[in-house]
Amino acid sequence: MSKTRAKFLACMEFSLKRCEAQSFLNRIPATHAWQILRSWSHSWITSWRMHEVPRSVCIFGCVGESDSESHYLCCPFIWVNISHVTGCRPGYSVFERLALNQSSGDLLNLCVVCHAYHVIRSNSLVAVRSNLAAGRSGDNFSLWRRAAVGAFARYREVP
Numbered sequence: 267m268s269k270t271r272a273k274f275l276a277c278m279e280f281s282l283k284r285c286e287a288q289s290f291l292n293r294i295p296a297t298h299a300w301q302i303l304r305s306w307s308h309s310w311i312t313s314w315r316m317h318e319v320p321r322s323v324c325i326f327g328c329v330g331e332s333d334s335e336s337h338y339l340c341c342p343f344i345w346v347n348i349s350h351v352t353g354c355r356p357g358y359s360v361f362e363r364l365a366l367n368q369s370s371g372d373l374l375n376l377c378v379v380c381h382a383y384h385v386i387r388s389n390s391l392v393a394v395r396s397n398l399a400a401g402r403s404g405d406n407f408s409l410w411r412r413a414a415v416g417a418f419a420r421y422r423e424v425p
């Protein structure tokens with residue numbers, strides 16, 4: 267196969283996937299689509315992404331992990347506990363956790379996780395940092411869990 271033909275096929279495949287994603291996003295409520303787009307575009311407002319100085323660490327106290335979306339998509343504190351909030355077993359891979367498989371359970375989990383993070387980031391950042399400095403990351407988990415329960419009430423009507 268020529269390089270030109272391979273490029274053409276790659277572009278066609280990308281366009282088809284984009285159309286599938288667009289179709290998926292059109293089928294779900296705008297509130298859900300916003301959280302999905304924010305996650306797919308790697309746009310969580312984290313310390314890492316905002317280039318804060320100093321950059322924060324995982325708000326749950328994971329040793330050596332940054333306050334970044336890429337970590338939170340793997341953070342054990344979130345993914346071990348999300349099913350206690352939503353009732354949906356989380357996927358094991360980042361692909362599933364980003365709801366790229368378009369499963370309604372993964373979609374719900376991602377919306378709740380993303381929303382809860384941003385609620386405590388915007389409403390409780392001082393408390394979060396104070397808890398981290400004092401070695402009370404468990405208190406941050408309590409804040410997150412409360413925010414996640416609130417977010418679940420908002421997103422549970424998954425189509």
Ligand SMILES: [Zn+2]
Binds near residue numbers: 328331
């Ligand atoms: Zn973590």
